[in-house]
Amino acid sequence: MSRTTLCCAVALLILTTSPAAFAQIPRIATVTSQYAPTPGNPRAANLEVSSFSATANVPLKINPRTYLIPGLSYNLDELRFEGAPEGFGAFHAMNLSLLTIRKLPQDWLLAVRLAGGLAGDFEGVDDGMLRASILVLGIKWFSSNLSVGPGLIGSYSFGGLTPIPVLNVKYKPIPGIAITAFLPALAQIGWLAHERLEFVLLMNLNSGSYAVRNPDILNGPACQARLAASSCVDNVSYTSAKVGAEVNVKLWNDMLWLDFSGGRTIYRRLISKDADNERLDGGSLYLPNTWYLRSGLSLRPP
Secondary structure, three states: OOHHHHHHHHHHHHOOOOOOOOOOOOOOEEEEEEEEOOOOOOOOOOEEEEEEEEEEEOOEEEEOOEEEEEEEEEEEEEEEEOOOOOOOOEEEEEEEEEEEEEEEOOOEEEEEEEEEEEEEOOOOOOHHHEEEEEEEEEEEEEEOOEEEEEEEEEEEEOOEEEEEEEEEEEEOOOOOEEEEEEEOOEEEEEEEEEOOEEEEEEEEEEEEEEEOOOHHHHOOHHHHHHHHHOOOOOEEEEEEEEEEEEEEEEEEOOOEEEEEEEEEEEEEEEEEEOOOOOEEEEEEEEOOOOEEEEEEEEEOOO
16 A cells, blocks of 8 residues: 555544544554445446455553554455456555654644555565655644644655655534544544534545566566566556545444445546556556445544
């Protein structure tokens, strides 16, 4: 999973922060599944996507002003479309992370997150599957209802380093309503309708990049034909932007929540690249948009 996925993951950790309870921010555990069916457009490449993800975080209080939060995440994306090479489809990503949050004077917070892991089809494992990232984010609380935080993400994968500026904003215009954003990856407005019920309207951007190591693909006729003229596929990336709505229902003891969401993609793209991380000829596909459904369980801090 790439830099934008990291943005969303960190947004879940940081957007609920407040000066008084700055360390009560990570969801202890989440498990989610998502499905986006093929749109059935006969004039375009139709892609069906099934996803599963799981995360775990362990908040450790170092002192009254500092928390250390190690984390572990796993993601599976299954990409299926007509004409895909034999063996193409299931891609995995595993990450370890370490988030440090420090409360500073004058209502500032500093968050630094280091992460690293592997991403690919895991038909083979090599150093080309390694990726790493760092996030540095400062958050200034102007009041109990408004915070703004600029930051920077540095993402390394497949031999390339990409810096991305980010902006974290949280605003509560009235009790029960919260507007949050972690740009460019996430923007949402939430309404706490009841102590056991939340409604959210959201727009988010996700992207996953994976190494291709399946010998049936690398040694297949399509790949061998490419080698004569240029090079063969080494990694693929799938990017989607979505708008939708979410309903969260509290099940137990202020901690266990059931999450449902659905909506429509507004942008989808699949890119194939070679070992030099250069796009292959004909390796960029703009995909027709489709509906999606998502469900999950989350364990929030008490």
